[in-house]
Amino acid sequence: MICVIGVLFSLPAIVRISRGFNMTAIAIPAMILFAVIVIAHHLAPRWAVLLDGPIGGALPFGSGVCIAFGTFVVSGTMTGDIVRYCRTGNEAVQATAFGFLLSNLPFLILGVLLAAAGTSVNDLFTPGNALSWLLLVPVIVSNWTTCDACLTNAGATFKSAFPTLPWMAITAAATLLGLLLAFTNIVADVSSWTLLLTAVVSPIGGVIIADYYVLRVRVGFSRTRMAPVNLAALFATAAGLTAALACQQMFPEVITPLISAPAAGCLYLVLAGVAAHRLGTDLGASTAGAEALD
Structure with a gap:
């Protein structure tokens, strides 16, 4: 499954069908649908006692700030990659606002609310639950569009560093590296x-x-x-x-x-x-x- 998903996620970028950004047009509607379902099914019933219980353990303040900083690092570097395609300064500012304030921040807040409600990621995808299958679709779409755009940006960077290498070879190599990381489970611990x-x-x-x-x-x-x-x-x-x-x-x-x-x-x-x-x-x-x- 890891190989199948990895190949499917990377193909649009490798063969330059989407060029990294065409597929992202469906990411926001998919994640809005995801947020609506999660809020209605998991948060609304617990809203009255949302902040009453423990979240799950102490965390040093410095580590917490660094985890938040690292989360924004991903969006920050990605926003910079997108902004370089803007034609004017105003477009760059608008792209940054969309990337941080309208795309990233609301879903970070959603994750905080889920943690405060005592809901883990596994709770959202209970086997045999029809709602879980519905939630899985926007999650796949969101990850697909993210991988597609990131792989395109990585390919553009490596292409500028090694201009004689063909595009397909560069992106295929990046895909193999991603599959290796997935197999070894190196990045499983988000913190x-x-x-x-x-x-x-x-x-x-x-x-x-x-x-x-x-x-x-x-x-x-x-x-x-x-x-x-x-x-x-x-x-x-x-x-x-x-x-x-x-x-x-x-x-x-x-x-x-x-x-x-x-x-x-x-x-x-x-x-x-x-x-x-x-x-x-x-x-x-x-x-x-x-x-x-x-």
Whole structure:
């Protein structure tokens, strides 16, 4: 079943039928139907005592913030991938508002209400229940459209990094990686997965902010790197990731992005100042096309 679902979810992107976004038009109506059924069948009968009972165990404040941050990391990176196709700044702002406020946030709140009601995911899909089969359809549609768009974005990224590779080979390889993760059950624990995303993405953000606002001040991306690889950025990101994972293990109360992102950004600036040419941070001449975009 994992192989069948993985192949079906990835085919539209591999053969470029949907190009990642055509299928998403049916995701919102499907999830609205899902929310209406869940609220009517599971939340409405328990509304009077919704917040009276325990939710299911204590969680350190820092870990809770990091889990929420990691959840938004997924939507944040995906929104950025979509926004790059916008023609104007207004369209970019509208796409961001739809992505966060109208698409992501309501369903995060729905998940919180379900947890407060003491309802687990398995309770929604009771075997032999006709309503469970009805709920399963929008869930499949939502996951399908998400996988389709994410695979297209991953393919576009790898294609830009390896332009000689054919599109079908790149997306097929990404699909195989996804199937491997599904088989090994590595990402089954959502809390651990979101904490890992927080640890990985925060140092990258710190390096990007330091690079853009300090090294590239007033020039933006109008100047290209002279070296093919920015080693300083990789070293600083690795150091920030190490700091985040260490803090996560030793100090659960600490909000790790507040440590890992500044640490990675500061180390990047130090490395750029010490050995810019050797570590690949020095900038080349301006390019006309980049200046126009900037």
